[in-house]
Amino acid sequence: GIAQQYNTSAETLLTLNGLTTPNDLKADVPLDVPLKACTSMVGNNSLDYPLLVSNGTYVFTAANCVMCSCSAANNWTLQCQSSLLNSSSLCPAKAAIQCEGTDSLYLGNTTSAACNRTTCAYAGYIDQTILTTLALVSTCPVPDNSSLRFSLQGWNWNILLITVHLVLLCLHFFQ
Structure with missing residues (x-):
């Protein structure tokens, strides 16, 4: 309808024009519509x-x-x-x-x-x-950090693996 054509709601059109229901619209009567402004x-x-x-x-x-x-x-x-x-x-x-x-x-x-x-x-x-x-x-492109994220995730796994090895090595020495 008219509201969709002007990218607004029916309620906004009714309020803007002092109408209570869509049935109050009359043919050949100008209708105020909101327009986007810069x-x-x-x-x-x-x-x-x-x-x-x-x-x-x-x-x-x-x-x-x-x-x-x-x-x-x-x-x-x-x-x-x-x-x-x-x-x-x-x-x-x-x-x-x-x-x-x-x-x-x-x-x-x-x-x-x-x-x-x-x-x-x-x-x-x-x-x-x-x-x-x-x-x-x-207008600079936003950098894509996904490759950095994946490399850091791999690095985190390496630290975890080294930590587990150190813990196992310590347990072996203390037994």
């Missing part, structure tokens, strides 16, 4: 906190200086960049939204090194200042 790095002291952007949509924030979009293709992480609407005198020049702590990374840009990806992410808007932060995502 996670963001926006701090709770920002004017646009919490910045929630649903999948497949975008918003303008920071006095229309920043455009943020949400896509499942980006692992549900908010993607922000300088807005094309940034003709406002409140907006810094596009190149001016530089990521704090870097010389060459700007809002929305990503750099990769080995199996780590660093993105200059939007972190909020306070006192006409656009905040940024570095977001590090590791």
